[in-house]
Structure formats: C-alpha cells, structure tokens
Amino acid sequence: VSLKESFADNFLIGAAVNDALISLKDSLGANLIKKEYNTITPENSMKWMYMEPQQGVFEFETADRYIDFSTKNNIAFIGHNLVWHSQLAEWVEKITSAEELNASLKNHVQTIAARYTGKIHGWDVVNEALNEDGTLRNSLFLEKLGPDYLVNSFKWAEEADPKAELYYNDYNMTHVEKRKGAIELVKMLQKEGVKIDGIGMQAHWGLEDPTLEQIETSILAYADLGIKVMMTELDITVLPNPWDLEGAEVSQNFEGSEQMNPYSDQLPDSVATQLAKRYKDIFELFVKHSDKISRVTFWGINDGHSWLNNWPIEKRTNYPLLFDRSYQPKAAYHSVLEIK
Numbered sequence: 408v409s410l411k412e413s414f415a416d417n418f419l420i421g422a423a424v425n426d427a428l429i430s431l432k433d434s435l436g437a438n439l440i441k442k443e444y445n446t447i448t449p450e451n452s453m454k455w456m457y458m459e460p461q462q463g464v465f466e467f468e469t470a471d472r473y474i475d476f477s478t479k480n481n482i483a484f485i486g487h488n489l490v491w492h493s494q495l496a497e498w499v500e501k502i503t504s505a506e507e508l509n510a511s512l513k514n515h516v517q518t519i520a521a522r523y524t525g526k527i528h529g530w531d532v533v534n535e536a537l538n539e540d541g542t543l544r545n546s547l548f549l550e551k552l553g554p555d556y557l558v559n560s561f562k563w564a565e566e567a568d569p570k571a572e573l574y575y576n577d578y579n580m581t582h583v584e585k586r587k588g589a590i591e592l593v594k595m596l597q598k599e600g601v602k603i604d605g606i607g608m609q610a611h612w613g614l615e616d617p618t619l620e621q622i623e624t625s626i627l628a629y630a631d632l633g634i635k636v637m638m639t640e641l642d643i644t645v646l647p648n649p650w651d652l653e654g655a656e657v658s659q660n661f662e663g664s665e666q667m668n669p670y671s672d673q674l675p676d677s678v679a680t681q682l683a684k685r686y687k688d689i690f691e692l693f694v695k696h697s698d699k700i701s702r703v704t705f706w707g708i709n710d711g712h713s714w715l716n717n718w719p720i721e722k723r724t725n726y727p728l729l730f731d732r733s734y735q736p737k738a739a740y741h742s743v744l745e746i747k
C-alpha cells in the first residue's frame with residue numbers, strides 16, 4: 408500500500424519536491440515520489456526569481472525537467488506560482504511605473520503558462536495576496552496596479568492555458584478574518600467572470616492549532632463558493648513558534664536557544680505519538696469531506712529537507728512530515744494509512 412493508493416477514492420496526494428529529487432541525485436527520494444504520490448509541486452524552482460531572473464530572460468530548464476518527470480510518471484503537476492510578492496526577482500522590485508509593471512506581470516504570466524499548456528494540472532496563479540485582517544496585502548502589485556492585478560493574472564493564465572485549473576493559495580486560511588478576505592477575493596474574481604477553480608489552504612499547522620473545528624468550518628466555507636478546496640503545503644511543526652511564547656518580542660532573541668530547539672537529538676516518543684494522532688485526526692476530517700477536497704499536498708517528503716528546520720528560526724531540528732531523515736515511514740505515516 409501507499410498513500411496515493413489508499414486515498415485514491417478521496418483526493419490526490421502530493422508532495423513539494425526540490426531539484427535534487429528530480430535530477431535523480433536523490434534516487435531514494437525519486438522512487439518514493441513514484442510510489443507514494445500522484446501529484447508534485449516544485450518547492451522553489453518555479454518562483455519568479457528563478458523563472459525570470461532578468462527582465463524578459465526566462466530560465467525553463469529546471470521546470471522542464473520537473474514537468475518531464477511528472478509526465479513520464481503520470482504525476483499531476485502543480486505550478487507554484489505565477490504571482491507572489493516573495494521570492495520575486497530584484498528587477499521587478501525596482502520597477503517604478505505602473506505601466507511597465509503591468510506589462511512585466513502580463514509577460515511573466517503569459518509566457519510561463521503558455522510554455523506548459525496542456526502539461527499542468529493546476530496553477531497557483533496568485534499566492535498570499537491577503538493580510539491577516541483579510542484586506543489585500545500592500546504588495547508592489549497592489550500598490551501600483553490595484554486589485555485589477557488579481558483579475559488580470561487569472562485572465563492571462565486562462566488565456567495562455569485554458570485547461571489548467573487555476574487557484575488562489577494562502578496561509579492561515581482557517582483564521583476568521585483572513586477567511587472572510589479570501590472568500591471576498593474569490594467572489595470578486597467570480598463576479599468579474601474570471602475562471603477560478605480552487606482555493607489552496609497552505610496548511611502549515613501545529614500540533615493543536617488550528618483546531619479540527621476551525622479546519623472543518625473553513626473547508627465548508629470555501630466549498631460553498633462552488634470551487635475545489637485543497638491542502639497545498641501541509642506540514643505540522645512540533646517546535647514552538649516564537650510569537651506564541653510569552654514575552655517574545657523579537658524572534659531573533661531565541662535563535663539557537665535550547666528552548667526553541669528542544670528535540671535537536673531526537674523526537675521523544677510522546678511527541679511522535681502526538682504527531683501521529685494529529686495527522687490521523689486531520690486526515691479523518693479530510694476523508695469526511697473528500698467530496699470537497701481535491702488534493703492534499705505535503706510541503707516536502709522527509710523531515711530532513713523540510714523548510715521548517717529553517718523557519719521561522721534558522722537551524723532547528725523539526726519533524727513535521729511523514730518520513731524521517733532516512734526516508735523511513737514514521738508513526739504518523741502508519742496512522743494516516745490506518746484510517747483506510
């Protein structure tokens with residue numbers, strides 16, 4: 408059995424992948440992708456700074472390799488992402504005229520979406536456009552182009568690749584204010600008549616937060632918009648977040664402190680059990696709503712390459728995924744499979 412076989416009737420099961428895996432420098436990892444997952448998302452390589460590092464100069468090589476790998480292995484490919492304020496190329500940030508920014512955005516979206524027409528299952532067209540209070544994030548794009556940049560990005564993506572599903576993707580999507588904002592954003596796009604197929608809840612979660620109830624309410628609220636709901640970047644941190652600690656003013660103060668990296672040698676059994684239970688609970692909920700959920704993607708495959716070893720504080724030892732640092736399945740893997 409594998410994850411993808413176990414949940415075949417429910418939703419796609421995916422992972423974010425990085426270059427070593429696809430270049431076959433990491434054959435254990437590549438084999439595991441083929442065995443366990445039926446969809447992949449590139450963790451970094453298709454972000455703006457890598458795809459168009461200089462104005463009008465596109466680097467397709469890595470993305471091409473990913474897409475070949477997924478086509479050959481019958482794996483649904485998720486493009487991540489076309490429009491985001493982060494990991495943007497420096498030249499974009501230096502643009503001062505609205506006209507030039509709009510033309511650059513259009514060229515970026517159209518060129519990339521057009522190149523991979525027919526090969527992409529879905530695009531994260533816009534990533535993280537919302538503030539925590541549900542208002543639109545004051546990115547360069549909003550500042551210079553207004554909310555039109557959202558509508559236009561979806562339009563351009565649809566024109567270039569009419570068959571790809573198009574998504575809005577963000578984090579903290581279980582928070583009340585942000586959820587309201589995301590719903591408004593989708594309704595605005597729908598009102599403008601642009602195609603939006605789904606909403607991605609990144610699902611960077613903790614052992615207790617968000618609650619199952621918050622997750623469920625959110626799934627139902629997004630599904631009510633008549634679009635697909637996806638968990639697009641699932642991982643469960645077992646480490647404290649600096650902003651949750653009392654008296655935490657500057658996260659940097661905690662860097663390297665034992666308090667912030669309590670399991671640097673090994674994860675205690677009690678926490679491994681808690682993690683397994685947490686994964687089981689959320690997967691039970693996903694299965695319960697699998698008529699609404701089309702995909703569950705983990706943000707990484709094994710604990711060793713999770714970004715959570717370096718975020719929000721660098722150089723910690725985190726254990727957020729289903730496979731350990733040697734690609735062995737953890738208790739959490741087995742507990743997820745037990746559901747079925």
Ligand code: XIL
Nearest residue numbers: 450451487534578609640706713714
């Ligand atoms: C992260 C990657 O995992 C890191 O390797 C990189 O340094 C920063 O970006 N939301 C997203 C992802 O949409 O693209 C981010 O990925 C994690 C948060």
